Amino acid sequence: MGYVIAIDGPAGAGKSTIARGVAERLRYVYIDTGAMYRAVALWASRTQTGSSDAHKLEQLAISADIELLPLGRVRLNGEDVTDAIRTPEISALASQVASIGTVRAAMVLKQRRIAENASVVMEGRDIGTVVFPDARVKIFLDADPAERVRRRAVELPDEHPDTLASQIAERDRRDRNRAESPLLQAQDATYLDSTGMTPQQVEDAILKIVRERISNGRSHEKDADTATERTAGTATERKS
Ligand code: DC
Numbered sequence: 001m002g003y004v005i006a007i008d009g010p011a012g013a014g015k016s017t018i019a020r021g022v023a024e025r026l027r028y029v030y031i032d033t034g035a036m037y038r039a040v041a042l043w044a045s046r047t048q049t050g051s052s053d054a055h056k057l058e059q060l061a062i063s064a065d066i067e068l069l070p071l072g073r074v075r076l077n078g079e080d081v082t083d084a085i086r087t088p089e090i091s092a093l094a095s096q097v098a099s100i101g102t103v104r105a106a107m108v109l110k111q112r113r114i115a116e117n118a119s120v121v122m123e124g125r126d127i128g129t130v131v132f133p134d135a136r137v138k139i140f141l142d143a144d145p146a147e148r149v150r151r152r153a154v155e156l157p158d159e160h161p162d163t164l165a166s167q168i169a170e171r172d173r174r175d176r177n178r179a180e181s182p183l184l185q186a187q188d189a190t191y192l193d194s195t196g197m198t199p200q201q202v203e204d205a206i207l208k209i210v211r212e213r214i215s216n217g218r219s220h221e222k223d224a225d226t227a228t229e230r231t232a233g234t235a236t237e238r239k240s
Contacts, residue, residue, distance in 0.1 A: 002119030003028070003214055004134075005206075006127035009141035010172050010183060011091075012148030014194045014202060015123040018141060020072065021203045023121035026210065031068055031114055033124035033131070034094070036107050038085035039066045039076040041094040051096040054103075061097075061106035068114075088159065088167060095171045098125075099178040125175055128186035137213050138189035139206055145169070147195045 005028065007019045016032060023030035040061045043049075049056045067075040073082045084090070097103055104126075111122065111131050122131065128138035143151070149165045156164065175183040185191060190209055194202045 001116055003136045004115055004119070004127075004132045005121045005137045005139070005210060006132055006135040006186075006189075007121065007123040007139045007141055007206075008125055008128050008183065008185070008189070009123075009139075010148065010175065011168050012152045013141045013143045014151065014199065015141050016072070017199050018194070018202050018206065019121045019123040021199055022206050022210075025203065025207060026119070026121070028119040028121050029114075030072075031111065031120050031122040032072065032074075033107065033111055033122060033127065035068060035072075035074045035085060036064075036066050036110065037098045037103075038090055038094040039074060039081060040064055040103060040107070041090050041097045042081055042085050043076060044097060045090065045093055051093060054100050057097055057100055058102035058106060061103040066110065086155075088156070088163075091167065091171065095174050099174060099180060101180040104130075104180050125183040126181040128189050129184055130181045133186070137206075137210050138186050139209070140185040140189040140191045141202070142191065142193050143195045144193075 007015050009015050020030050043060050043064060044057055065077050069075060073080060074085060108131050128135055149161060149168055152164045152168060153161050192205060
């Protein structure tokens, strides 16, 4: 197993942009675990599986063939679903699906398998607390709510900012208060507030921590080369 850099935090804190950037600079594989929950939610929606049908949702989660491709593309059962999983409806459903313990167990298993053979930058809500409690570097990335709404508004220009604000607030509430693996800062995570920072500044701050933890102060990019020969490729679980 390679190194794991865990980046957790609420929606809109900048996790995807930052995690992707850090992975590129380190030449680690970038894993967006939110996309995995979204893929299960999309499948549930298409099969008209209700968010309370825990048994069926678990079956879908276990059998979903989810591939995370370069440039953030996502494939579900062989189909490119990159755009389909980003609608507000699927965002809401993903948050509901992610509150089911058996669905989470299936996702965690897939996430651990992906990291068996690669150094990864993995972003989500429970990476530092549940998926990889021994991750070498743990970051809790936050930003103030108004800034998070502004960032989402750039991604979803057709949505009214007030609608986005209430959607984010509702997802935050559910993600933080659910019984199963709620969004929580790991005790040994570094808290980073990205409000008012550029992505480059946040990436630099994280790479400084990586340098301290992994490279004993040596240049991270150089160390990354020696730590892993791997370049970011398709991330998919190894079938056993
Ligand atoms: O990061 P995102 O917005 O794409 O995540 C979609 C939903 O999945 C979000 O409501 C929280 C949930 N999620 C989770 O519970 N655990 C993760 N590791 C990643 C995402």
